[in-house]
Amino acid sequence: MKNKRIRPSNVFWGIWFIAAAGVIVLHVFGHLGEVNVWSLLIGTPVAALAIASAVKMEWLSMFVQLGILVFIFRRPIEGLLDIRINFWALAGIVALLSIGFHTIFGKGKFAATISLDGTREYHDKEDADGEKLYFAGKFGGSSKYINSDNLSYVSVKNKFGGMEIYFENATLSTEGAVVEVENSFGGVELYIPRGWNIVDQMDSSFAGGVDIPKTSHTDGAPTITLHGTNSFGGIEVVLV
Numbered sequence: 738m739k740n741k742r743i744r745p746s747n748v749f750w751g752i753w754f755i756a757a758a759g760v761i762v763l764h765v766f767g768h769l770g771e772v773n774v775w776s777l778l779i780g781t782p783v784a785a786l787a788i789a790s791a792v793k794m795e796w797l798s799m800f801v802q803l804g805i806l807v808f809i810f811r812r813p814i815e816g817l818l819d820i821r822i823n824f825w826a827l828a829g830i831v832a833l834l835s836i837g838f839h840t841i842f843g844k845g846k847f848a849a850t851i852s853l854d855g856t857r858e859y860h861d862k863e864d865a866d867g868e869k870l871y872f873a874g875k876f877g878g879s880s881k882y883i884n885s886d887n888l889s890y891v892s893v894k895n896k897f898g899g900m901e902i903y904f905e906n907a908t909l910s911t912e913g914a915v916v917e918v919e920n921s922f923g924g925v926e927l928y929i930p931r932g933w934n935i936v937d938q939m940d941s942s943f944a945g946g947v948d949i950p951k952t953s954h955t956d957g958a959p960t961i962t963l964h965g966t967n968s969f970g971g972i973e974v975v976l977v
Contacts, residue, residue: 756781776809783809795878796838797899797924804831805897832971835899835924868910874898874923883907891916893965895923903928904961905977913960924971929961931976938964939972948973 757778787802804827807814811822865872865883869890872881878899883891889910893900895918905928907914918925918939929935937949947967963974 780806780809795899797835798878798897800831800835800838801897801922804828828969872900872902874900888914890914893918893920893925895920895925895970897922899924899926901926901928903977904933905930909933909959909961913962915962915964918963918965918967918972920965920967920970920972922969925973927963927972927974928977929974930959932958934958934960935974936960936962938962940964940966946971950974950976952976 760777783802783805787799787806791799807822807827808824815821865881866885868885868887869892870883870885870888871892871894872879873892873894875896875898880901880903882903884906886908887910888904888907889912891902891914893902893916900923902925913934916927932955933952934954935949935952937947939947939949948971949963
């Protein structure tokens with residue numbers, strides 16, 4: 738009988754569930770004082786993910802998670818520091834710190850694990866090719882390099898993390914390609930070659946920001962159409 742391999746993620750969540758049971762026991766016996774037990778249970782894995790993001794130099798993911806922690810524990814922090822925490826100010830601080838650290842230190846070299854959704858093949862490697870591609874990420878950062886010869890569709894689903902997608906080595910179909918983005922509480926950067934036609938059909942709400950440079954239409958040039966939703970996050974198109 739082969740020994741079962743213990744995965745680090747299983748160890749982490751196993752310890753968390755055991756610790757969660759201990760926290761509830763302490764709460765039942767009144768040993769936590771005024772500490773909100775649910776805030777503590779939610780905040781623990783978020784703090785662990787923030788540390789993991791810091792190790793991987795995934796700055797956006799790290800500061801988003803730290804921002805979530807501050808918001809979860811805002812009441813005791815406000816009482817301790819005699820201040821009032823404003824959500825919009827906190828979101829702005831997270832965004833500026835993420836940009837600053839990314840500018841100084843650059844991005845990490847590690848890719849986050851990509852989730853699976855039904856029968857769709859979500860790419861968990863940095864390099865991807867195919868006519869239709871699907872990317873999804875949560876609580877992490879990743880970089881994707883598209884090497885398709887006849888790209889027609891790209892789906893991007895990003896939550897509480899950062900994702901960079903590079904189109905320099907991609908060849909679009911004769912009808913062009915559609916990029917559908919669903920982004921919330923995170924950041925998505927699309928690196929698109931100069932000279933391509935970009936059609937902006939994005940919707941942004943709830944403090945979401947979309948930065949797409951205006952380009953002139955060129956007949957016969959590859960055309961990429963961007964549409965989707967963005968909330969409490971940022972989507973940026975970078976011409977390369």
